[in-house]
Amino acid sequence: MPGRAARGPKRKDDARRAIHGSLLSQASRFCRALAAGNDAALARPTFAAAADARPVARARRASEPLETRTRYRAAISLHFGHERCPRRTRGAPMTATPERFSCGALRADAIGRTAELFGWINRRRDHGGLIFIDLRDREGVTQIVFNPEHPSFPMAEKLRSEDVVRVVGAVRARPEGTENAKLATGAVEVGIEQLEVLNRSEVPPFQVNAEDDVDESLRLEYRYLDLRRPRMQRNIRLRHRIVKAFRDYFDERDFVEIETPMFIKSTPEGARDYLVPSRMNPGTFYALPQSPQLLKQICMISGFGRYMQIARCMRDEDLRADRQPEFTQLDVELSFVTQEEVMQMMEGAVAHAWRNVLGIDLSAFPRLTHAEALRRFGSDKPDMRFGLELVDASARFVTSEFVVFRGALDAGGAVLALRYPGGASLSRRDFDALTESAKLFGAKGMVWIALGADGVKSSAQRFLDDATVEALRADTGAERGDAVLLFADARESVSSIAGKMRLEIGERCGLRDPAKFSFCWVTEFPYLEMDEESGKPVPAHHPFSAPMPGQWDLIDSDPLAMRAQHYDMVLNGFELGSGSIRIHDVELQKRIFTMLGMSEEEIEDRFGFFVRALRYGAPPHGGMALGIDRIVMLACGEENLRQVIAFPKNQVGRDVMMDAPSPVPERLLRDLYLRSVAPSAESAR
RNA sequence: GGCGCUGUAGCUCAGUUGGUUAGAGCGCCGCCCUGUCACGGCGGAGGUCGUGGGUUCGAGCCCCAUCAGCGUCGCCA
Numbered sequence: 001m002p003g004r005a006a007r008g009p010k011r012k013d014d015a016r017r018a019i020h021g022s023l024l025s026q027a028s029r030f031c032r033a034l035a036a037g038n039d040a041a042l043a044r045p046t047f048a049a050a051a052d053a054r055p056v057a058r059a060r061r062a063s064e065p066l067e068t069r070t071r072y073r074a075a076i077s078l079h080f081g082h083e084r085c086p087r088r089t090r091g092a093p094m095t096a097t098p099e100r101f102s103c104g105a106l107r108a109d110a111i112g113r114t115a116e117l118f119g120w121i122n123r124r125r126d127h128g129g130l131i132f133i134d135l136r137d138r139e140g141v142t143q144i145v146f147n148p149e150h151p152s153f154p155m156a157e158k159l160r161s162e163d164v165v166r167v168v169g170a171v172r173a174r175p176e177g178t179e180n181a182k183l184a185t186g187a188v189e190v191g192i193e194q195l196e197v198l199n200r201s202e203v204p205p206f207q208v209n210a211e212d213d214v215d216e217s218l219r220l221e222y223r224y225l226d227l228r229r230p231r232m233q234r235n236i237r238l239r240h241r242i243v244k245a246f247r248d249y250f251d252e253r254d255f256v257e258i259e260t261p262m263f264i265k266s267t268p269e270g271a272r273d274y275l276v277p278s279r280m281n282p283g284t285f286y287a288l289p290q291s292p293q294l295l296k297q298i299c300m301i302s303g304f305g306r307y308m309q310i311a312r313c314m315r316d317e318d319l320r321a322d323r324q325p326e327f328t329q330l331d332v333e334l335s336f337v338t339q340e341e342v343m344q345m346m347e348g349a350v351a352h353a354w355r356n357v358l359g360i361d362l363s364a365f366p367r368l369t370h371a372e373a374l375r376r377f378g379s380d381k382p383d384m385r386f387g388l389e390l391v392d393a394s395a396r397f398v399t400s401e402f403v404v405f406r407g408a409l410d411a412g413g414a415v416l417a418l419r420y421p422g423g424a425s426l427s428r429r430d431f432d433a434l435t436e437s438a439k440l441f442g443a444k445g446m447v448w449i450a451l452g453a454d455g456v457k458s459s460a461q462r463f464l465d466d467a468t469v470e471a472l473r474a475d476t477g478a479e480r481g482d483a484v485l486l487f488a489d490a491r492e493s494v495s496s497i498a499g500k501m502r503l504e505i506g507e508r509c510g511l512r513d514p515a516k517f518s519f520c521w522v523t524e525f526p527y528l529e530m531d532e533e534s535g536k537p538v539p540a541h542h543p544f545s546a547p548m549p550g551q552w553d554l555i556d557s558d559p560l561a562m563r564a565q566h567y568d569m570v571l572n573g574f575e576l577g578s579g580s581i582r583i584h585d586v587e588l589q590k591r592i593f594t595m596l597g598m599s600e601e602e603i604e605d606r607f608g609f610f611v612r613a614l615r616y617g618a619p620p621h622g623g624m625a626l627g628i629d630r631i632v633m634l635a636c637g638e639e640n641l642r643q644v645i646a647f648p649k650n651q652v653g654r655d656v657m658m659d660a661p662s663p664v665p666e667r668l669l670r671d672l673y674l675r676s677v678a679p680s681a682e683s684a685r
Numbered sequence: 686g687g688c689g690c691u692g693u694a695g696c697u698c699a700g701u702u703g704g705u706u707a708g709a710g711c712g713c714c715g716c717c718c719u720g721u722c723a724c725g726g727c728g729g730a731g732g733u734c735g736u737g738g739g740u741u742c743g744a745g746c747c748c749c750a751u752c753a754g755c756g757u758c759g760c761c762a
Binding site: 123125126127128129130131132134141143145147148160161174175177178180182183186203204205206207209210212213214215216217218267270271272290291293315316317318319320321323440441442538539540541542543544640650651652 | 688689692695696697711712713717718719720721722723724725753754755756757758759760761762
C-alpha cells in the first residue's frame, strides 16, 4: 500500500511534465514562426485558398487596418484550434475492433486499422458514382469515401450538412496524388463499412462549415451552431487552458480557492447592483456581487492567508465591446504582504499562463506611475506596443501670437505635440477628417504640420516660424515625411485627447499588432478624485485601499494629493485589473467612510459587518483581481468579449438565444411581494 | 440619455441622377457526374428592400418619425 501511494503522484508528475514538454515545443515553434513573420507557416492554408477564390472578401480583408489580427488568429488556431493535432486522444478503444478515433486524429500510422468515428457532416462532395464526406468533430475533419457498390451509398446520398453520424470503416492511404496537404488527416481516408445516422439537422440558418462573418445577433440566437465553428471552439478551449494555468499556478503556491456567495448584501457604492428579491424575507433583496471584495478581505481576517477564486461578478451598467454585465475575475488576496509582493505574484501568474498556454515568454513588466502614464501616453492604461509619446510643447508657444494656444496656456493649460509617422502625405482633406475625429474625442481643434519633401505645410502656417517648427520636429523626433499634430486645452483634457489621438495614429500606422503583448504596471494612483457632480472628493477606486505610507496626514490638509497603494495591470491599452494594499485598521477605515460623507448610522448599516470584522485581529493584507474575459480576448486576438464567452449578452443585456430577461407569471411576482410598474407590453397595447 | 454606422433573398453583399420585371456569390431543391476536398455541369425555387408616414406622375434610392443590431460618450466604487 505505501508503495502504491508513493508511485501514484510520481506517475502523475511524469505525465504532467510530458504534456508540458510537448506544449512548450509546439509553442516555441509557433513563436519562432511569429517572430520570423513566416506567413507560410502561420496562415491557415484553407483560408488562403478561400481568399484567392473570393476577390471581394479578400479586398475587404486587405482594407482592414488590422489584417495582422486575422493572421494572428489563424496562427493560434493552428496550435490550439480545430485542426490541431490532438494533445490527448480521448477514448481508449471500446473493443478490440473497431477502434474509436476522433476526426482529427487519423494519420498515416493508422492505415490498416478499422476506425469508428462520430461527428457532424461538414461537407458532402457527391460525384454521382462516388461520394466524399468530410466528417467533423471538435478535433478536426476526416474524409469518408462511399463507393456505389456499398449498401450505405443510398443513405450517403441523403446526408446533409450538420447531420450526426457514426461511421465505421477501414483507414487507408489515399490514392497517390489525391492526398490533401491542407488537412492534418489529409494522408488518409476511411472507406465506409457501416454508416449510422444518429440524428438529422435542419438546414442551418448560417453555414457552420464556412469561416464567413455572420451577423452577430444571428450567431447569438443560434449560439450552439456558432460554437461548433473552429474559431469559437478554439477561443473557448484557449480560455479553459488559461483559467487552468491560473488555478495551477496558485495551487502550487498554497492558495485556497474559496467560493464566495452569489447572494450578498447590497452596498450601494460604485456600480448599480443586480438585485434578487427574497421570498422568505418580504420586501428585502440580495445583491449579486459586483466583486467578492469584502468577502475576500474577510477570508484574510479568517486566517486563510492566501485566497484565490475564479469569481463571477455582475454589474448593472451600460455595456461595451469590452464590458459584459456578468464577467469573470481571477480574484486574489494575500495576508502579510507588500504591494511589491502582490505585484510579483500576479505578474508571475500571467507570465505562467502566457508561457504554458501561448508559449510566449514575457519579460518583466515595465512600471510607470499614474502621473507618468498620463504625461507620456495621455492615459492611465497606456498601449505600450508602440512609442509616439506625447510631447509637452507648451514652452514653444509662451510668446506665440497664436491666440488659441496662448489662450490655453494663459489659462494654465498645455500644448501637446504628437508625431504622425508618414503623415506628411496626407491631403488637407485627410487632415480635416483627422481633426473631426479629434473633435469627437473632445478637442476644440487641431493644428497639423506636414514635414513634406517639398517643404513644410501647416494649418497654422503664419504663426509658425522656422525655429518653432524645427524645435517641434526635434522634440517629437519627427522626420521628413512625418507630420506633427498639436492640441491645446486645459491640461487634463488635452492629455486625454492627445492620448486618444495617439491610439488613432498607432492604429493607422499599423502599430497596434494583436500578436504583440505589451504588459505594464501603473502605480501610485491618486487616492481621491473630485466628483464633478457633487464637488466632493470620492475614492478613485474603492474605499478599502490604503494610502501610500506616510500620506495619511494629507487627508485633512491636501486630500487630493494623497496617493494610494494601488496598482493596475495593463495590456495593450486595456486595463486587465487592479489591486491594492487594503486598510486593516478599523479606525482608519471608518475615517475614510466618514470623509466620504457617511454618518455613523450609514457606516453601520452598510458596512457594519465588515467594520466589526476588522476589530478582531485583521491582518495586514492586499490583493488584486484580473479580468479573465479581457485577458482571453487579447490572447485570442479578438476585439470583443462575446467571442470568448460561450453564452454572452448583447448590448442591452439580452440573451437572444434564451430570450432573457423575460416577463414572469403574476403568481411568481406575488410570491416575491413584487409588482411591476414598468410600461408593460399590456399597457402599451 | 447623446452621437455615429448598419438594416435589400436563408447567409454575405451590390444596386448608377428617383424611371420598365430588384441582382451576384454562397446556401437550399432537382437532374447529371468514379478521386474530390470551397468538387464540377445544367436547371429551379426563394424578396413586406427593418417598420410607419411624407414628397413625387413614379421611391430600394429623397425627407420625417420609429424599431433593431453594433460602436462610442455619459456610466462602470
